[in-house]
Amino acid sequence: MRISAGAVVYPPGGRLGPRWQHDVELVLLHTGSARIAVDEAAPLVLRPEFVALLLPAHREIFRFDAAEATHHSWVQLGLTGPVPGPLTDAPRVIPASSGLTELVRAATAAHRPAASAIAVQEHLAAALAAAAIWRYLSDAEAGAGDPAAVAERARWHLDARIAETGLNLGRLAAAVHVTPAHLVRRFRAEFGTTPMAYLWRRRVAAGVDLLTNTGLPVGEVARRSGFRSVYHFSRRVKQETGLAPTELRRRGWSRGS
Numbered sequence: 001m002r003i004s005a006g007a008v009v010y011p012p013g014g015r016l017g018p019r020w021q022h023d024v025e026l027v028l029l030h031t032g033s034a035r036i037a038v039d040e041a042a043p044l045v046l047r048p049e050f051v052a053l054l055l056p057a058h059r060e061i062f063r064f065d066a067a068e069a070t071h072h073s074w075v076q077l078g079l080t081g082p083v084p085g086p087l088t089d090a091p092r093v094i095p096a097s098s099g100l101t102e103l104v105r106a107a108t109a110a111h112r113p114a115a116s117a118i119a120v121q122e123h124l125a126a127a128l129a130a131a132a133i134w135r136y137l138s139d140a141e142a143g144a145g146d147p148a149a150v151a152e153r154a155r156w157h158l159d160a161r162i163a164e165t166g167l168n169l170g171r172l173a174a175a176v177h178v179t180p181a182h183l184v185r186r187f188r189a190e191f192g193t194t195p196m197a198y199l200w201r202r203r204v205a206a207g208v209d210l211l212t213n214t215g216l217p218v219g220e221v222a223r224r225s226g227f228r229s230v231y232h233f234s235r236r237v238k239q240e241t242g243l244a245p246t247e248l249r250r251r252g253w254s255r256g257s
Contacts, residue, residue: 002078003126005104005111009071016062023076024087025054026132028096028104032070037061044093046072049153049175051096051104053136055083075107075129087133090140095176097139097149098156103132150178151190158199162206163226169196199226204240207233211245212252218245 002023010016010032027036028051035043038058046052054060056079064070107128112121153176161167172195173180187195207225210216216224222233237245
């Protein structure tokens, strides 16, 4: 089974193609944007945390974001027969669920260049690529843009960006392509809290973990956990745990010893 997987960053204004597609391919965008012209149809527009499905026997031209670098991952899987009906009927672009994103990342990590490939490793990469394609079909069938998926995408986005101090509700809503009010309603319905309350709890949890399991200075722990100042970090930690960071570290290390 022919397998290709990887990740690449194109500079602003980058372009790929024209090329002839031979395989089934998923293209997962991380940053930037892409317009993919397939034959003579209107281009597919790909934004961060969305994934495109490309099928064999088509001519493609990629044009990447003019203002910023575009980072994307891909998995390609060769077919030994005609394209199955579910693939030809599936939408060409959907939001990337956390499950699909993880499968693409795992396939990319498992794949090795042909010259140094280990048979078992390439079988694993092919299985993961196939699983990613099946997950794409499953997400598309379930309606990856449904309310539960919106909340899940927002939670994944928060989990991946705990240390970003500039992350706010407006930026989060824009990343998952809904309004802030709609996101708050859907997130509360799915997880029983608001997106930003969830983020601050995750930041405190990350900080507590670093305090009790590393020797990093408190200021560095605060920075890595997404806090702008030691004062803010200390206040939130004490609100959540009842202990100041230094006391929390002392107790944690005492139990460890």
